[in-house]
Amino acid sequence: MENFVEHEGPVTVALEVTPKKVFLDWLNGIEKDMDLIPTEYDVLTTETNIYLVSLDSYEDEIEDYLDEHYSSIFKNELETWSLEVDKWPHGRDLDMFAEWFDYKVHNLINMMKVE
Numbered sequence: 001m002e003n004f005v006e007h008e009g010p011v012t013v014a015l016e017v018t019p020k021k022v023f024l025d026w027l028n029g030i031e032k033d034m035d036l037i038p039t040e041y042d043v044l045t046t047e048t049n050i051y052l053v054s055l056d057s058y059e060d061e062i063e064d065y066l067d068e069h070y071s072s073i074f075k076n077e078l079e080t081w082s083l084e085v086d087k088w089p090h091g092r093d094l095d096m097f098a099e100w101f102d103y104k105v106h107n108l109i110n111m112m113k114v115e
Contacts, residue, residue, distance in 0.1 A: 014106040015051040015062065017073060023100045030087045049077060052109075062105050070097040077101065 051073060053065055066073075074097050078088050089096065 010054050010056055011107075012109055013053050013055060013062065014109055015053050015065075015073075016048055016104045016106060017051065017077060018048045018102045018104070019077065020100055020102060023077070026089060026100075027081055030082060030084070049080065050106075062103075066097070066103075067094065070094050073097070074100070 053062070055062075055065065071092065074092050077100075082088070
């Protein structure tokens with residue numbers, strides 16, 4: 001593979017976070033009168049949030065990142081649909097994050113220059 005350069009140093013991965021059905025159930029429970037709230041799971045998951053995450057290397061585990069940052073991601077996911085913090089679920093911890101969201105890591109990110 002002589003045409004490829006070894007990458008050293010920080011790397012960026014994309015963390016795609018997808019709400020599970022329990023999130024939809026919560027959402028429909030608090031926002032019953034809003035027309036913009038999806039009522040079906042497939043509609044909720046067509047547009048998901050993607051977080052660009054800088055890791056020290058490809059060997060770093062995304063799970064270690066989530067251990068430290070799940071709370072911020074959880075908050076952002078809730079804010080996407082409701083700014084009423086008093087309606088957010090209580091006791092948000094890493095276990096609840098895993099119950100409410102799936103995630104997928106995309107390692108191959110290419111930045112393209114538009115000319």
